[in-house]
Amino acid sequence: MNQRDLFYKWLFYSGAALLFLVLQSWVLNRLSLWDGVHPFLPPMLALMPSLLENRDESALFAVIFGFFSDLFMPSPVPGFYTLVFLAIAVLSGLIAGRLLMPGFLCAAVCSAMGLVLCGLVHLLTALSHPSISLPDALGVIGRELALSLPFSPAIFWLDRKIYVRMRDL
Numbered sequence: 001m002n003q004r005d006l007f008y009k010w011l012f013y014s015g016a017a018l019l020f021l022v023l024q025s026w027v028l029n030r031l032s033l034w035d036g037v038h039p040f041l042p043p044m045l046a047l048m049p050s051l052l053e054n055r056d057e058s059a060l061f062a063v064i065f066g067f068f069s070d071l072f073m074p075s076p077v078p079g080f081y082t083l084v085f086l087a088i089a090v091l092s093g094l095i096a097g098r099l100l101m102p103g104f105l106c107a108a109v110c111s112a113m114g115l116v117l118c119g120l121v122h123l124l125t126a127l128s129h130p131s132i133s134l135p136d137a138l139g140v141i142g143r144e145l146a147l148s149l150p151f152s153p154a155i156f157w158l159d160r161k162i163y164v165r166m167r168d169l
Contacts, residue, residue: 046085062089088114107156
């Protein structure tokens with residue numbers, strides 16, 4: 001694959017992520033489905049290319065995606081999404097390469113892992129606030145996981161289409 005094809009491949013992955021981010025901001029953030037909790041797609045968007053692609057390239061994608069997420073989304077500490085998305089992309093790449101075959105099951109397992117890890121790290125930063133209780137915060141993580149996980153197959157399907165199309169060039 002030459003440099004131009006590599007550029008277009010990651011541009012298409014970025015476009016797919018942007019499509020789901022528009023869905024997130026215009027539709028999903030306005031829904032209050034389960035006690036004020038709505039689906040949260042960015043962790044899945046950061047980790048899906050790592051199931052299909054080279055670990056170095058997908059880790060760089062996760063860092064860049066996390067950087068822009070830190071710029072445009074509220075986070076508890078500076079660089080939160082950059083570090084968390086890098087960690088979940090690397091872990092997903094390891095799971096996809098060593099434990100499970102990349103597919104819908106692997107995408108669901110890695111998505112659940114990414115959402116839980118993101119929620120737990122967010123919880124650790126929020127526990128210093130006295131009004132946050134551990135059972136309530138874990139309940140929010142569980143509800144967010146239940147609402148977000150159904151989007152995993154759609155995100156994986158679109159990223160897999162990009163992977164197959166660019167692989168055949």
